[in-house]
Amino acid sequence: MTPPDSPAPLSRRERPAKPALSRRAIVDAARTLLAEEGLERVTMRRIAAALDTGAASLYVYVRNAEELHAAVLDELLADVALPGGQGSWRERLVELLMSYTEVLYAHPSLARMAVTTRPSGPHSLHLFETLLGLLREGGVPVRDAAWAADLLVQHATVNAAEAGTRGDTPESEFEDAALVSAVRAAAADGEHPNLAAAGDAVFSGTGVGRLRWSFELLLNGVLATPVPED
Amino acid sequence: MTPPDSPAPLSRRERPAKPALSRRAIVDAARTLLAEEGLERVTMRRIAAALDTGAASLYVYVRNAEELHAAVLDELLADVALPGGQGSWRERLVELLMSYTEVLYAHPSLARMAVTTRPSGPHSLHLFETLLGLLREGGVPVRDAAWAADLLVQHATVNAAEAGTRGDTPESEFEDAALVSAVRAAAADGEHPNLAAAGDAVFSGTGVGRLRWSFELLLNGVLATPVPED
DNA sequence: ACCTGAACACCGTTCAAGT
């Protein structure tokens, strides 16, 4: 009676067999949901529903929603391209940071979270380790390198959070337009001469060009600015 | 009959007279709620309750909750100390940024919002204008100054968002402790030699010292890194 | 035009009770 191309009839249950609950299963379900619907829909209730259980059951394996989101981000960081052997330490460093930013660009809402909740998973730590190594290779003293690596990651993260926010939602165009017109109005009101002089330079630059410039700036700053004594 | 220093007796109502709804009244109610309970409690429903109405009524005056939060932040920025005439442009610039950061420190959740939603209100624009002026005074070309001002504000904002997050909630100690122990464990596992070499330098530095260092670094970077041609 | 109550479509987390 069932047409030949319909799935085989399931015995007893509709779903193929309820998978055992585990941290892995939860994180995987969260990743699927993230890919399909975006972070704002990666809620405890939805993850639970995908796993055929109630939200309360997840709390056996994860402390809370934020910790789960951080775990997902760390796994995504596995895709960051670690630098090959060619190029100067500086070039490799910038490429690494660009690659990290690119991964985050795909998930601006996770980037936003990472600004305040620093992930401490294996991939995050590996990235940090690599960053430190490249800075050391460039002759940056350890203490400087430690602070600098932090600053670099933070900057990359925030850029992804910001750039990714634009274009993410329908309102972002309005917000952008609102900012642009507010700046233009201020530039024209005679009370903001420097804003007027800057003109469109405020908004100029593609995302990538401006990002590279900021990484170079940061690196120049690092080389010129030792951390204070004690 | 009423003692001279008591308020006049209220006719008809308990409350002094229901204030007319207006954007001002809404923003003021939001500010009061922010001061008393923190941003997470500055919800449309609570603001409305404070104004003796329903949440739906607010939408006549504000586009949505985020726009309202941005308006509140802009007003808070009125407290940023604009630099006096003494000191070099650099010193005044750093003081201005420190003052901005200080204001945001008191409201980390607003700082978090400002990372992605740039406020475009009058106080934000005035701050930006002043920043541009100081950079120009330091001989930074206009186009460089435009990008640099953005970078400086962004960095200050993100620092407030981050530093303010710590100590804000009871879990933040745990998160911090989790990060510290994860880093220590990684440093000890033999696979992260640079992390091991860096040791506690990763976490060293008081908030203020590290923030000043980063501003100096940024400024050194700005002076050393012209924006790319067109 | 402004204001409202009610509804829609959700959240995270806790907890007593079961297995």
Place this chain on the structure above:
DNA sequence: ACCTGAACACCGTTCAAGT
């Protein structure tokens, strides 16, 4: 120990209906 349903205490936003 693990899992669950139900409850607690909320959200932002829309909309038909009133004034």
